[in-house]
Amino acid sequence: MPSADRRxxxxxxxxxxxxxxxxxxxxxxxxHVFVEQGYAAGTTNRIAEQARVSIGSLYQYFPxxxxxxxxxxxxxxxRGTWSRGEQLDLSPGSLQDLVRTLVRDAIxxxxxxxxxxxxxxxxxxxxxxxxxxxERHGKERVGQVRDLLALHPDVRVQALDIxxxxxxxxxxxxTHKLMADPRGVPVATFERELVDMVTxxxxx
Numbered sequence: 001m002p003s004a005d006r007r008x009x010x011x012x013x014x015x016x017x018x019x020x021x022x023x024x025x026x027x028x029x030x031x032h033v034f035v036e037q038g039y040a041a042g043t044t045n046r047i048a049e050q051a052r053v054s055i056g057s058l059y060q061y062f063p064x065x066x067x068x069x070x071x072x073x074x075x076x077x078x079r080g081t082w083s084r085g086e087q088l089d090l091s092p093g094s095l096q097d098l099v100r101t102l103v104r105d106a107i108x109x110x111x112x113x114x115x116x117x118x119x120x121x122x123x124x125x126x127x128x129x130x131x132x133x134x135e136r137h138g139k140e141r142v143g144q145v146r147d148l149l150a151l152h153p154d155v156r157v158q159a160l161d162i163x164x165x166x167x168x169x170x171x172x173x174x175t176h177k178l179m180a181d182p183r184g185v186p187v188a189t190f191e192r193e194l195v196d197m198v199t200x201x202x203x204x
Contacts, residue, residue: 156204
């Protein structure tokens, strides 16, 4: 493993409930400190103080704040895993509602804290764990969307694999950009325009 990746690896994976709670407190404290004080000022000492643990306890779990931010990003990506495909209406005439569900789901997964999202996008180092998580999540999401497109009678595109990749990439990258800096386009306007664009593409 490259030295940069070793520097970002968590030091200890909790096996007991108490240890897991401590690790969760550290991650929650780090998110709070990064947002309130900025990433540069968000030292491990301040994170430990916010989490009410000793700095030694923090270092049992994470070697530095970069590793903490990397773990927060991995969790953010994993939280976007989508599991509602079986609940969707795939009848004729419902394509726009299907696309709206996909777009709204992406928006909802990024609503929690725009400041933390922006910090993760700008500051998080690209460890192998993050790259693997992005690749795994992307494959899962593209596969889910492709399966839905294959079942929907209103879809007219021929290359479903490519179409699914284009849709997932377009929705994800634009949602990240919007929710990291939501002061520009109103979310409702963004959702409407993106839904219309994707729906028209799928109808051919």
